[in-house]
Amino acid sequence: MNPLVALGLPLDADERAVKRAYAQRLKSTRPDDDPRAFQDLRELYEAALACVRSRHVIESANPGEQASARAEGGGAAPAAEGEAGPGEGARDDEPESFSLDLNAFLLALGERIRSGDAQALPAWLARETADWPWAVRSAVAWHVLRYVHDETPEIGPKPLEAVIAAFGADDVLSGCDPLAVEMLRRRAVELGDLSRRRATVSALLEPGNRKDLADHMRGLGGSRSVTRFAAHVLTAPRARTWARFASRAPFVTGRVMGFVRRLDEGRVQALSPAIAPDVVEAWFEAEARNARSFLSSGFVFLGLLALVYLFAHSWADGPVQNAREVAVVRVVEEANRRLAAGSLISLIFKDDRAAGDLDAAIRGYDRVIRDPELIVTPAIEHAVALAYYNKALALDLAQRKEAAASAYGDLVRAAGTFQNMIAKQLVVRGLVDRGRLAFAAGAFDESYSSYAQAIERFDREADVGLAPEIASALLGQANVLARKGQIAEAGGRCDETIRRFGHMTQPSVQETVAAARKLKQSLGGDPV
């Protein structure tokens, strides 16, 4: 029933009449006497008011009628009389008293954000929006955030918070999708971390800082000769030096550059101004031709360095408390150093020169894994998981493939229930790596089920950190299916990978998505 009729009013009743009818009924339906009946009356009243007001808006949309409505209202009728409700009056007036060039504002905002002066932004926003009515701010909040999302991908956490606060988007009733706002926040935080990391790396890559870079890499693990060599490659100031290295050791150069590219997120051109971008592109093309080996062994190596790099920082201020926990972390750290050295050596020289380092690393991890008194507390979950994972990695590098596969199995069994996010990441990565090993060994069913486990167990984790692994697992399944001749299913997996991860900006995910597109094409179908 029409709420006006339910209140006993004619369909053309005005706001004043609605209020009068409500007040009349309220006398017999007091809020403290009968809450339920009051709530019903209240809902009826609000519906009736909305009804009258929407009619008013429609009328004002027609200028002729608006004029006559105003004349009828008798401009002299003061708001206190309740005639037509003061609220409506204001809405009519607003376009006259306030006008806004949203596009110009957005352009200026983008300019401000790009200028990178995070301190000045809140004050600028406050000044610019000082006389915006709140109704306008909340109406444009979503547009502004969309603009910030699309046009200023480099926005950091602080300026973003300033924008959110200025437009009241951090309010449950603001009408901005909170999930989208949260995603935007996460992106800003991730980019903030990235730009800090990027700044460190670019500073180290200045030719004058070669020694610092060598030290830095030593800090990550690796022997003196290896790090010196790598530092030399990375900071080579002249294209000719690069070219010489590239021709002599294309594989190594590619590895190291890949590492840097990983750290630097695709900005390899910034490495050394002397190198023409097209030369770098050519190297990468050569690299892409060798895609398969890049994805198998190279990937492992890059993953490892990134990992060690990560832990070198996170352990420093982690919540590790007692002596026993500290001891575990120390042992794993020491073994990591040997592993990093071993992996660099094995990748550069491709012979058994690395065996000593790798064995030492494996022994170190075993000290943790085989310790009968080991109690895994939340503080060391990630260290223990890393011991399992890196042991498998070391076995893999030492070409002991079967032992590596079973070590990945141990990882899943031992760390499968850990709650630590990094431990979870390692477990899913272990599953993916095992799938890859099995694939290489021709054990397709085993490979498929390993990938399936990864997807099944971790696909629902809310954290975006697992996206690279889940994407690789899906692609891995596609590869297995393709090899087994189930072309349609393989194509389906490729499509899923592209559909789900295509929008993500993480380079490792993008690599997987690109590989999925390629596979899909080679299967003879257009990627979605």
Place this chain on the structure above:
Amino acid sequence: MIVGIDLGTTHSLIGAYLDDGPQLFPNASGGLLTPSAVSVDEDGGVLVGEGARDRLLTQPDRSVAHFKRWMGAARETALGNRRFRPEELSSLVLRSLVADAEAATGVRPTEAVISVPAYFSDAQRTATRTAGEMAGLRVDRLINEPTAAALAYGLHERRGEGRFLVFDLGGGTLDVSIVEMFDDVVEVHATAGDNFLGGEDFLDVLVAAALDDLKIAPEAVERAEMASLRRRIERLKTSLSQAAGAASVELVAVGRAHAWSIDEARFALLAEPLMQRLRIPLERTLRDANLGPSDLDEVILVGGATRMPMVVRAVSRLLGRLPLRHVDPDHAIARGAVVASGLKARSGTLKEVILTDVCPYTLGTDVVRQDGSGGYHPGFLLPIITRGSTVPVSREQEVSPVEERQTKVEFNVFQGENPIAEKNVKLGSLLVPIPAAGPNVDRGVLLRFTYDVNGILQVEAKVKATGATHELILRQSAGALSERELRDRLAALAELKVHPREKQENLALMARAERLYEEQLVDRDRLQAMMLAFRGALESQDERRIRHERSAFADALADIERVR
């Protein structure tokens, strides 16, 4: 008899709706404002009001004020050799107010309407009712402070219709409400506030500036010195409010006297961060009520802190009009509470008016959201009762488990406006078992939130498949007392020796003399002589002599204070 009480951060007032309208009752010292301060003397006797406030300076370890700010928390304050919860301290103030009402009317009140800041949470409201219970009052009704102020203003100043904004900046809290009156209905449209912004914060700013200027570390100032410092600066703040230009004050800190002066312009500059915070609730109420400043018929300032010129300026600037102050800002809320008590008693002399209020904050539970790529993101707030809903209100929302193998659903109940659940105030949680997944099994849970006129929330979860209902008891929150604790506390309070009302006046005078003695270096001999004489009179227990000495003593003290 039902009384109306304003239980404020700095002052409290009591009154009742009598045949000739709302009436506020004076305390033993004759004032309407009783300082919300409690002190325990060396014999374990309790003092409330003026005397207790004076003793903040002379016996800082045995005296306390501003405990309203701790309501709803489990914090205890040691006074002498006893520890008090904020509810207990408030109940002592309430008892003293009740005695004043009884002295004025000859009837002991048994029931009260107490005003609370609109933005008070469930725990804080419960604590306020507990304080009433401890003072022997039935508190069926709590009224939001700005609503009370609007009621007092609307019924006694305008008697008409219209829409107005009440800006209530008290000692410890800020509330803003938009109220409309028509056809004997007083309707609150929207309310917003800041539970931790009030006159005391402005005082803190001044104290910090003074110590900074005089290069004194705050830690180096003793408690008694600090109390005296705050009192003097409070007076300076008042004089800054009354006249333009600079004001100066003599401060005693770390055993030395210092002169310090400040002008209003600098004070305004120092208080700028606080002024920024005034703006937020003001804008939010307008936005929530979907009104512009021009839609308001009037803007009313309530609360002692609105006497500061900078606050008036800020409100005028933000709303583009000059605010009004018809009712005495210190009395408005109490008057409103009294009117509400009259309405509650359905007093025949009061025109029948119906008041509807709103829920000032959003209440909801946390849910998991799914993004475009199928990933789950936990911790988002699902609003069930949105802020600004007219109360009483009851709303239901269906929630379903995320996981197939899930056998329980945990509901966390939150109060607040942030879309990220954990950035709000958590009120409690409820674990509901659900049936295992299967074909044709409806695994939904109906979550019902009911918010009553007193601002007390009830949460009920109904499992659709089994019909089983689970109720959330919010009293289990950290700050609340259990039934047993409450009984024990009541028994302990009964044993407490509270000085009777007649004696309170004498004690307050002595406390004031002691405070003056501490505060100044001249007139000390005269003060000492007077204190001795008054003590002698008290010991004689001769009522006539005490009365005589008392008035002379009070006049002399007033004289000394005026000169300074």
